[in-house]
Amino acid sequence: MNAENDMLTTPLTADLLRGALDLERTERGLLPHRLPARARAQCDDGQLAMAESQPSGVRLVFRTRATVVELDTLPTKRVYVGVPPRPDGVYDLLVDGRLVDQGGVRGGDTLTLDMATGNARTESGPVGTLRFDGLPGREKDVEIWLPHNETTQLVALRTDAPVEPVVDQGRKVWLHHGSSISQGSDAASPSTTWPALAASLGGVELINLGLGGSALLDPFTARAMRDTPADLISVKIGINLVNADLMRLRAFAPAVHGFLDTVREGHPTTPLLVVSPVLCPIHEDTPGPSAPDLEELAAGRLRFRAAGDPAERASGKLTLGDVRRELSRLVRQRAVDDPHLYHLDGRDLYGEADAAELPLPDQLHPDAATHRRIGTRFAELVFGGGGPFAAEGA
Incomplete structure (x- = not known):
């Protein structure tokens, strides 16, 4: 089932995500938040809005035999005026708790910040795709840690084998x-x-x-x-x-x-x-x-x-x-x-x-x-x- 047209699409739902306190369905994807909607409504500070929507500690977690995993996302890249471009946000792939691969997603929206004046502007961009392949074909727990410093909307998850949520292992x-x-x-x-x-x-x-x-x-x-x-x-x-x-x-x-x-x-x-x-x-x-x-x-x-x-x-x-x-x-x-x-x-x-x-x-x-x-x-x-x-x- 490695052919691209045999890839299975799994709905992105809360039982596949850990580390977020709220999930917002937008016109373009699923946006994890680290503060709930009620908290966000009580402060209109742009710095806070940027920080809490950057999914530090948020990860997709599922069990699968898949050897190929693709994730479509819409990132928001930060650009500081006068400073060399920042690298793309990093996605970490963990298999059974061990880091085995990393990747990034090009495209996405761009937030330009001028540290000298405090001005900011956002430009829209395209959805990008993250692909991991060569995974072992056995049953395994897969975690995709989202970039800790890059606002990320989740658009689609595809694999070449079915996925299911990981049963709670009783960890504190x-x-x-x-x-x-x-x-x-x-x-x-x-x-x-x-x-x-x-x-x-x-x-x-x-x-x-x-x-x-x-x-x-x-x-x-x-x-x-x-x-x-x-x-x-x-x-x-x-x-x-x-x-x-x-x-x-x-x-x-x-x-x-x-x-x-x-x-x-x-x-x-x-x-x-x-x-x-x-x-x-x-x-x-x-x-x-x-x-x-x-x-x-x-x-x-x-x-x-x-x-x-x-x-x-x-x-x-x-x-x-x-x-x-x-x-x-x-x-x-x-x-x-x-x-x-x-x-x-x-x-x-x-x-x-x-x-x-x-x-x-x-x-x-x-x-x-x-x-x-x-x-x-x-x-x-x-x-x-x-x-x-x-x-x-x-």
């Missing part, structure tokens, strides 16, 4: 929320973002609510987490609050309390880990906002700088140091009445020695090697012996 579900680092910015591929690596090492199912530029203690995100079934929960808080210059010290602790209170409404005894920011030298002692370095941009490189003034800390502007101190204090305070609440200093995942060896290329985001290091360390510290999730029977 880990729900994680964080910033672009958690979403996977500058990771090599979707199954090698640090949360995906940590989930694989920890033997859990990942729901990744890492939202680039949008880990801002939004109440609608907390409600989405409250309402999502999960066995393990983590929230990584801080860098976006600083680089967006979103709030002052007076508002920060009450906002964290409110966020955690909301999560606890739906998960009163679920292991809940609060993670402070990894090291980011430009914002350790200098407040936000973060801004593109225009000199670097003129040279064709996208890098960031801290645009705040250290003296502004006196008026309550936040630095990463301030955030870490407050989170540590706040978790200690809450843990008196919440024995399932834990804290992890982000510098244990990526600290000063790591920054000296593996500096952040654009001053904000880790590269692929650093994602691997953070994911491995998180698995060791959190899922490993003596870690908070291991202690809770993960």
